[in-house]
Amino acid sequence: MKIGIDLGGTKIEIIALDSAGIEIHRQRIATPQGDYLKTVHAICELVKQTEQLCQTQAKSIGIGIPGAISPATGLIKNANSTCLIGQKLDLDLETILQRKITLANDADCFALSEATDGSGADYNSVFGVILGTGVGAGIVINKGLLAGPNAICGEWGHNPLPWITESDTPGRTCYCGKKDCIETFLSGPGFASGFAHSGLTLTPIQIWKKAEQGDALAIEHCERYIEQLAKALASVINLLDPEVIVLGGGLSNIDNIYDQIPTRLEKYVFSDSVITPVKKAKYGDSSGVRGAAWL
Numbered sequence: 481m482k483i484g485i486d487l488g489g490t491k492i493e494i495i496a497l498d499s500a501g502i503e504i505h506r507q508r509i510a511t512p513q514g515d516y517l518k519t520v521h522a523i524c525e526l527v528k529q530t531e532q533l534c535q536t537q538a539k540s541i542g543i544g545i546p547g548a549i550s551p552a553t554g555l556i557k558n559a560n561s562t563c564l565i566g567q568k569l570d571l572d573l574e575t576i577l578q579r580k581i582t583l584a585n586d587a588d589c590f591a592l593s594e595a596t597d598g599s600g601a602d603y604n605s606v607f608g609v610i611l612g613t614g615v616g617a618g619i620v621i622n623k624g625l626l627a628g629p630n631a632i633c634g635e636w637g638h639n640p641l642p643w644i645t646e647s648d649t650p651g652r653t654c655y656c657g658k659k660d661c662i663e664t665f666l667s668g669p670g671f672a673s674g675f676a677h678s679g680l681t682l683t684p685i686q687i688w689k690k691a692e693q694g695d696a697l698a699i700e701h702c703e704r705y706i707e708q709l710a711k712a713l714a715s716v717i718n719l720l721d722p723e724v725i726v727l728g729g730g731l732s733n734i735d736n737i738y739d740q741i742p743t744r745l746e747k748y749v750f751s752d753s754v755i756t757p758v759k760k761a762k763y764g765d766s767s768g769v770r771g772a773a774w775l
């Protein structure tokens with residue numbers, strides 16, 4: 481049995497997979513808000529409960545976190561759940577649970593899940609993207625996560641949006657300190673704030689429902705979003721040329737993406753034709769926790 485845990489800003493989810501990847505247990509609890517020690521104890525309690533219920537000790541425990549372990553300090557960095565920043569989460573969990581814990585970035589877990597037995601399973605190189613509260617990605621080559629010396633592989637969400645125009649409403653400030661990061665356009669909050677320029681404040685789901693009902697402003701906004709996604713992904717294809725791109729996170733549910741992206745990519749990719757498939761994640765919201773188990 482492998483245990484995977486997805487530590488998010490609002491919930492902690494645990495999954496137990498058997499050796500064939502079949503789910504044998506899953507549980508979700510609310511994340512203790514802003515309290516690191518309570519978070520550590522909640523994770524340990526979930527592991528204990530899962531092992532009791534499944535009547536076996538896990539062979540491995542992997543955890544996806546909204547951040548990364550800094551190779552320079554061994555401490556968590558880049559986490560939007562800020563109580564994790566500067567903590568030694570892996571060591572603290574290992575002290576309590578008395579065994580090895582593997583931590584990875586949540587977008588890396590997503591990419592690993594989809595590359596292992598999801599929409600990217602038939603490909604040797606997978607660029608897995610989360611379009612959610614934030615925008616992140618992971619790169620899987622021959623079923624292994626690509627890891628770099630700075631632990632930021634796939635963090636192209638904090639590159640500036642390429643081929644930017646006035647219609648993209650530039651000048652957006654990102655929490656990272658830079659301007660016009662891809663994340664400020666392609667994340668859920670970015671998508672919603674772009675629409676707020678029309679004078680209406682709606683959630684991403686409300687905007688997209690309006691588009692489905694034929695609202696011209698909302699349709700235009702969704703099409704602009706897909707164009708921005710094409711620009712951002714074209715820069716990835718020019719650099720990495722992955723065999724497949726898999727999209728996850730709430731915004732990946734905009735179905736028009738998959739019809740429109742092939743022709744939109746052709747405008748930006750440096751190639752006479754673009755055959756890169758762009759697919760929706762097979763496991764949806766569960767990919768993060770499944771990928772953590774595959775760590």
Ligand SMILES: [Zn+2]
Nearest residue numbers: 638654656661
């Ligand atoms: Zn940024």
